[in-house]
């Protein structure tokens with residue numbers, strides 16, 4: 001299997017270079033309105049924003065920043081297939097403007113924007129960010145009533161393009177081999193993800209990650225596994241350090257990214273170098289966790305009705321039988337794109353990608 005990954009430098013308020021219906025899934029995280037690290041960028045995209053901030057008009061600045069994002073959301077509709085899913089990761093902001101402290105609800109403003117464009121809002125996910133700073137609490141210490149809870153979660157908003165689900169040919173192999181395990185379904189399709197830890201140690205590019213507000217690799221990897229199949233193309237219109245592209249590479253999907261700041265592009269090749277070993281690590285963790293699940297259930301006296309076709313273990317349901325995971329065999333580095341060759345990780349996966357000792361897994 002081969003996949004292609006393209007990166008475009010430019011403004012996502014126009015996606016004219018992409019063909020209509022050429023994207024099956026959008027996974028992205030925009031700059032967050034009213035978070036100070038993004039003020040300069042928003043002001044450069046709409047000079048009115050600076051005037052609003054200087055005038056101390058937080059509401060108008062918030063609305064104008066969302067106006068910039070609205071233009072990018074409107075572009076998604078034409079490039080996304082009917083029934084294609086868009087996953088938008090965003091956090092709310094708290095800020096004092098002109099003496100008044102308040103919350104700016106980015107998540108609800110984005111839901112309204114997608115709703116008015118004709119996307120169907122679907123159940124969304126909250127994930128808890130790891131924060132343990134002693135200075136995280138805001139407001140007047142131990143004295144009621146003017147202290148505020150810390151915002152320690154972000155939203156993954158999920159939308160469908162139109163009211164109909166995507167259709168596939170009957171028994172589509174690429175859909176069945178992209179299935180996830182039953183026990184993964186039970187964790188991934190919860191609306192609260194509490195076990196998200198930091199970024200993969202292997203993903204380099206520390207300074208640009210700080211500058212970009214990169215999300216942990218596991219977020220786009222899960223979303224891509226949940227909402228796309230092999231052969232699909234994933235778009236990230238706010239590409240940053242390219243975490244979505246790396247996750248698409250590991251998951252064996254095609255990808256397209258667009259980013260304003262050309263600086264991120266140069267650091268990306270280094271991150272791509274580590275993706276074959278990250279992919280092996282992810283696959284090993286998923287398959288090893290499934291083996292644990294099987295032995296735990298067997299220890300509880302449960303039996304399994306189905307056998308996996310490509311691995312020497314059973315699965316819970318008929319739908320999981322064709323599951324097949326792919327490692328990365330080769331990467332061709334191009335000017336604006338990467339071409340990857342993927343090979344199935346078969347029944348001998350324990351020797352090719354490595355079996356993780358239970359102790360190691362439990363300590364993660």
Ligand SMILES: C[S@@+](CC[C@H](N)C(=O)[O-])C[C@H]1O[C@@H](n2cnc3c(N)ncnc32)[C@H](O)[C@@H]1O
Nearest residue numbers: 011012030031213214215238240241243259260
């Ligand atoms: C929150 S960051 C994305 C981080 C990314 N998910 C990652 O893991 O690295 C938002 C990115 O969007 C880019 N950006 C902002 N406005 C843009 C626009 N109109 N078109 C393209 N990229 C834009 C910013 O330069 C920034 O890198």
